[in-house]
Amino acid sequence: MSAFRSLSIASLKSFLRDRIAVFFSFAFPLIFIVIFGLVFSGSGTGRIEIGLVGEGPVASALESSGAFELRRFDSLPEALNEVEEGEIPAAVAVEGNRVTIRYAASDPAAAATVRGVVEGVVNEVNLRVAGVSPTYQVTARQVEDSTLQPIQFIVPGMMSWGVALGAVFGSAFTLVTWRRKQVLRRLRSAPVGLGVILAARLVATLLIGVVQAVVFIGVGLLPAFGLRLSGQWWLALPVLLLGIVAFFAVGLVIGAVCKTEEATSGVANAIIVPMAFLSGVFFPLDQAPQWMRSVGDFMPLKHMNDGVSAFLVHGQAPEAMAVPLVVLAGFTALMTLVAARLFNWEAG
């Protein structure tokens, strides 16, 4: 067996037998996927829930419009009680020819929506009853925009973050532990180049990263979370792999600088955690101030996440790969150069 293969296998075995490493690589990001997935589930449906009292054509038309989640009440006071308690923003009562809307003063935006929709429905019913065909007609059709579903950004974001974290810790800890335990020294006294040693570790990291991605996507696809992949999801693979390489290189720099595992963990977290927020992997940056988005543009994690999301969920054309790949390749080259300058086989 070649030195390269046997070192890759040794690295994989070391990883798989390290429960803490496996936990942080798999369970940790999964916990975030599950929490965010459950917290945000439903919030993206955009349907307002209102109370409805009474029967008749208007009530039926409201039901068939699908504009609201309707909660049936037997009497208006019952419905108003729910409005007062803030459970629903508005209640609609149909009594004979009278349609009453009562809304919570605290939520004028929802109130306006409810009022607009109910008035529209009432007008439509009026026209139908009068047997008049409308002069003007509105045709509305929805545009499929997957970003509206939170799980569609949660899974790619957590995947990019989890895989990047795994790559950084993988290479940094390997260098530091191997240096401290004199494994590096021992390898130096064997006829193997440093390139072969690092390439073997990189292959192990790439394999682990791909398995991580498969697990995260697999969990996202469960009915409870409802992730929907675009038709060309596999185009995300090149970005994912180069992202792993880039963060492996970041880990090499950390591993070259740090002497102890404790320091390594601290430095790696100090880099990855702020980067994760600035890159918008936990929360989309659409609402963030401009300066924060500008800083994010310098973060390799943002480009990795953009590139992965582009194909995983947005179904963009292959050209969308260009910017992420160029940025990640440049970052890899820069980090490798810095690591090569700082690298030392021995401690002290």
Added chain:
Amino acid sequence: MDAAGPEGNAIVVDGLRKSYGALVAVDGISFEVRQGEFFGILGPNGAGKTTTMEMVEGLRRPDAGTVRILGESPWPRNFGLLRRIGIQLQASAFFDKLTAVEQLQTFASLYGADRKAAREMLELVGLGEKANTREDRLSGGQRQRLSIACALVHGPDVVFLDEPTSGLDPQARRNLWDVLESIRSRGKTIVYTTHYLEEAEQLCDRVAIMESGRLLAVDTPADLVAGLDAPTRVLLKAGVIPVDTARAIAGVDGAAEEGGLLTITTSSPGTVLAHLAETTPLDTLQVRTTTLEDVFLHLTGRAYRE
């Protein structure tokens, strides 16, 4: 001087020197190690043994001087030479969480050697039953033996062992001596450092005694001891015979009582012991011959401290 013949020198070290700032760790040392020899570098901690080893192995660059192993220079890294030498480091350098046999298989692959050698090496160092035990679950002595096996698994001609017996309990040390003897019997050239003088005396064909970065002597333990021409000491329990009687025995150079013991020094122990055997109950008699510790004392003027 580059070529090493079959009966020639495996290692030639000439004028090796290394300083760390103002501290001179190794101060111009030269020695040769013959093919198939068990060569010990001895000295107290801080004598410069490890630095010397590292320069010979090619892990550290000397400030001055040359090293030739099997006719080649170990610095800069020389893959051809690295395949022919095996290095065991002071710390136990193992891959995380791999079993004993996996460590050996991995190291064998690094040298392009047959992975099957792993099992054989485990048997050689007496770890056959620990093949599937993870390195972090081995005892100190077992780890030490495993690290030696890792240095041997690719079948090197020259083996470097740095303090292989330090930090082990007496039983583990004895076990390791057997391992070292069986390696020697395979015709390997072995260079090893130790601060246990009596161990080196027992194991080594030749020893180099180091102190403060300098070589004080290089020779076989027997010749070093003989060269000292020191008297043999015969120890008796005080009071068994009077001091004056002891002094009067033919061949006795001197006698003195101290700490409950009567010490008789003599250059002709045969005569003295024969006389004592006829006249004295010998139950408590001990004979102390010269050891490398005496040699060290003689060379440095100081008692040896490990």
